[in-house]
Amino acid sequence: MLKNLQSTTTLYNGVEMPWIGLGVFKVQDGEEVVSSVKAALEVGYRSIDTAAIYGNEDGVGRAIAESNVPREELFITTKVWNAHHGFDSTLAAFDESMEKLGLDYLDLYLIHWPLPSKGQYVETWKALEKLYKDGRVRAIGVSNFKIHHLESIMANCEIKPMVNQVEYHPRFNQKELHDFCRKNEIQLEAWSPLMQGGLLNESALVEIANKYNKSTAQIIIRWDLQTGVVTIPKSTKPHRIAENVDIFDFELSQEDMDKINALNQDKRMFADPDEFNKI
Numbered sequence: 001m002l003k004n005l006q007s008t009t010t011l012y013n014g015v016e017m018p019w020i021g022l023g024v025f026k027v028q029d030g031e032e033v034v035s036s037v038k039a040a041l042e043v044g045y046r047s048i049d050t051a052a053i054y055g056n057e058d059g060v061g062r063a064i065a066e067s068n069v070p071r072e073e074l075f076i077t078t079k080v081w082n083a084h085h086g087f088d089s090t091l092a093a094f095d096e097s098m099e100k101l102g103l104d105y106l107d108l109y110l111i112h113w114p115l116p117s118k119g120q121y122v123e124t125w126k127a128l129e130k131l132y133k134d135g136r137v138r139a140i141g142v143s144n145f146k147i148h149h150l151e152s153i154m155a156n157c158e159i160k161p162m163v164n165q166v167e168y169h170p171r172f173n174q175k176e177l178h179d180f181c182r183k184n185e186i187q188l189e190a191w192s193p194l195m196q197g198g199l200l201n202e203s204a205l206v207e208i209a210n211k212y213n214k215s216t217a218q219i220i221i222r223w224d225l226q227t228g229v230v231t232i233p234k235s236t237k238p239h240r241i242a243e244n245v246d247i248f249d250f251e252l253s254q255e256d257m258d259k260i261n262a263l264n265q266d267k268r269m270f271a272d273p274d275e276f277n278k279i
Helices: 031-043 057-066 087-101 121-133 147-156 175-183 203-212 216-226 238-243 254-261
Strands: 008-010 016-018 047-049 075-080 106-111 137-143 163-167 187-191
Touching (some): 031 057, 057 075, 057 087, 087 106, 121 147, 137 147, 137 187, 147 175, 163 175, 203 254
Parallel strands (some): 075 106, 106 137
16 A cells, blocks of 8 residues: 555545655745745655645646646645635636646646635535536545535535545644545545644654654654555755655554554644635
8 A cells, every 4th residue: 555655545436546745835926836846856756735825726736737746646636715606706726727727637636725704615516516517627526525415415515525625743643533534435635744843853653753763753654654645745945855755664563552542632724614714
């Protein structure tokens, strides 16, 4: 399952999704994102995760176009932003993202947040269903959705999400949500797996890292994969981009997995999806 950087998990619709991708949140459009994506592709990454609100889809598209990697080997994700919830506006937002990315089809399209104040995520999801049925995207999913948001989609729509991308790290392992997603064949994906660097000096993780002669970042990313969670660590530094995925030559023991699990505090570092209403 976890042999190398090209190892994949199979979504319930049969699409293969890489276990590791490069996240480009807060990576500046232009040379910074272009060089970051190119560095990742050269190392062997095949999954790139962006979003309309990141403002760097143009740069991601340029890096893809300038790389020598065949399109069919890539797995590209982007997301519809809160301002574009609703059926027609979601379809228009998708077209705009595709133009910026310069792609004929997308691998994964996500609703970025449920945006409860607007109450349109079910309608937005139906737009994603249309894009999926029309063959414009290979898989559809959500981001930052809690169990009750997922249940609402499953009760009112034809297709259930294939992926749920959420805040997930050793301090916030979302066990109940993870169990729900596993039971319903929804692949959980971690954003901010390193808690924006906030866990890199955690003593328990440093101790485990020393044991395996790895960095704490590598330990956390390996923990993600061994818990069955897709992960998209972000970096703009080529040596870090490479280091983050040098994790296929060891396996964490159950004892060490338990120690990492024990770090959970059920505390979000970022916004609660029930309260986040930024447009």
